[in-house]
Amino acid sequence: MDTVTPRALTPRERGALEALIGWGTTNDGPVTSADRARWLTQAAGTWAGDACGCGTCPTIELTDAAGATPRSA
Structure with a gap:
């Protein structure tokens, strides 16, 4: 797992994440x-x-506050 410098999600990004969770399959x-x-x-x-x-x-990786983001090949 690599570490990046995280930033807060923008309101639009948070809304997209919540929509995916609410309606995604x-x-x-x-x-x-x-x-x-x-x-x-x-x-x-x-x-x-x-x-x-x-x-x-506009694609971003999702991470935690410490910047831990799983990497894929």
């Missing part, structure tokens, strides 16, 4: 109300990490 099976409630609780401590490397899209 998975390919792994049903999303329960308990899942959504747990994710919303976790979202309260979510910060913005690195931006996408392309430099044109």
Whole structure:
């Protein structure tokens, strides 16, 4: 796990995260109300990490206040 300098989510980013939690689906099976409630609780401590490397899209990585962000290949 790498560390980045986190920043607070903007209101728009937080709204997008909450919308994804509230309405999103998975390919792994049903999303329960308990899942959504747990994710919303976790979202309260979510910060913005690195931006996408392309430099044109608004994609950000999600991290915690310490800057811990899982990296994928």
